[in-house]
Amino acid sequence: MQYKAIKLVKRPTLNITPDVFELVTLETPELKDGEILLRQTHMSLDPAMKGWMSEDRNSYIPPVELGDVMRSSGIAEVVESKSDSFAAGDRVHGMIGWTEYAVSNGAGLRQLPPGIPEEAVLCVLALPGLTAYQGLMVIGKPKAGETLLVSGAAGSVGSMVGQIAKAEGLNVVGTAGSDEKCSWLRDELGFDHAINYKSDTLAKQLAKATPDGVDLYFENTGGPVQHLAFSRMNAHGRIVVCGMIADYNTDKPAPGPSWLNIIRKRLRIQGFTMPDHWDEVPAMSEKLLAYYLAGKLKYRAHKLDGLESAIEGINLLFSGGNHGKLMVVL
Template sequence: MSQTDTVNRRIVLAARPRGLPVPEDFRLEQVEVPEPADGQVLLRTAFLSLDPYMRNLMDEVGPVYAPRVELGAPMVGATVSRVIASRHPRFREGELVLGNAGWQDFALSDGSDLLAVDGIDPPSLALGGLGMTGFTAYVGLLDIGAPKPGDTVVVAAASGAVGAVVGQIARLKGARVVGICGGEEKCRYVVDELGFDACLDRHEPELAARLAVACPDGIDVYFENVGGEVFDAVLPLLNIGARVPVCGIIAHYNDRTLRDGPDRLPLLQSTLLQKRIRMQGFVILDHYAERFEAFRRDMLVWLRDRQVLLREDRVDGLEKAPAAFIGLLQGRNFGKLLVRVAET
């Protein structure tokens, strides 16, 4: 099923995943292109953002911070879309907007969730470095991590959409930055292109020992977006007064039960106490009102001056979204993962 102007292809949740999603958990459907009512716009998706948080929304139980995806309903997701018909006074036909059309070619909106994509070039940046993932890096690192010059900042998933920005901002703030990511090529990119001070390949053995060597002064900020073995390697190296913004724990999103013991919850508590560590979860949706403007202003300068570089991992075609998303959960992307659904 390729894209047309007359059919709305959409990818719906066919089954709730058990652990890592499989292609059969998704279904590509064709439905009619909807008609905008008065006060609505019809959007055509140009870019769809794929992000790890979507995995949680596919589950039937467990805590989520956005509405779950119902069985049979389209997968949700942020998009850059073109307004192709407008019955809304604020939007004109032809303009590009940031919205939440989800995994489909067309969608309606009443405009309340739309933002103009003015002067952002390429417009897909509104989904990445100038959008949710860049903003996540900015708020988590600066408002919770609060790196000081000379601090050691460790970033997992360092070549990913969030991690790469975290590390570059930390460098701008004078910190020493150690990345962790999967594979030699990503490590080389992070050091050679993005200017991290060091990067460790998490696929190589003895991660904990190598991390200890790479952080001779301990760790002052750990930006947590992975969990699992990376966190296990980080925990004993955290310094007194360390800050741990918790942005995601992708290593656990597919867990169906708790892992075997011993129970290390008290160990984490006692480490937080003895080392006076601040560990704080955050969800970027909470911070738009108060911080988005400052973020946009700073990030536009950093991008213009090439102090922050961004890398997109683009997949062409809506039908490839499920496989790309599954790969994202396995760490197969390299940079901000986007699906180009239609030409902009």
């Protein structure tokens, strides 16, 4: 059977342009013993893909090699199985790639929890929720009553961070790039304050929303919020550095704040990436499932239609055009 896949054939310079990809038609091979054939139904698009496309071999994960199918996680249905661990009809989540079909030996694939919609798995239980839980709960160590500031708050990770923090009794302030996103955070997700970081009065609004300072800053973006957040940190505050999307499409990363405040305020600042924590996934998934089933984690999915839509669609992440978890439905 023929299917479509998208290969990385060029490394992007600043922006991801369509010419870095090649759409190819491939033929499904005969399965060997132990293998399964997957038909992908939901493919995740993530800001980290920009890094995976670069030549950098000193990062936390090797680059996608030129000529290989672009890397991504997704949800698939097992359509044929020569494996004892999977049966036709099973729904699985794992690294599948920019492709309609894939052959797998099952390594790294997890069965979907029964009764949970695919979108909820991708928006809550997969990377966004896991990243939020690891960064906020394990690294940030929040305490009820503290003030959390999260940048990129309306995004897939940020929206989970804010909601978990609310569930844990924190005062939650988020920044996002439009008034519509801020209304969603306040009205639907229950954030205490949400501020449009593009506003001329960002500093004033942030000061008003955090009268007692910031105990925990969850950094998803960099950009103008970073310096202001840094200057509002309380003594013994923690900064969890999850992402710096404002710097992903530039060769001139913005200068960071002076380290003086780290001493004055005795701050703890820690970066992290999820691939270091795969062994903790089962335990974290249980916690996330409990929040989700209790109605504490809402989400919105931004769905693109068909494999080719990923080629242009991935840039919605960098323009802020995505409203919720960006994914391709195949």
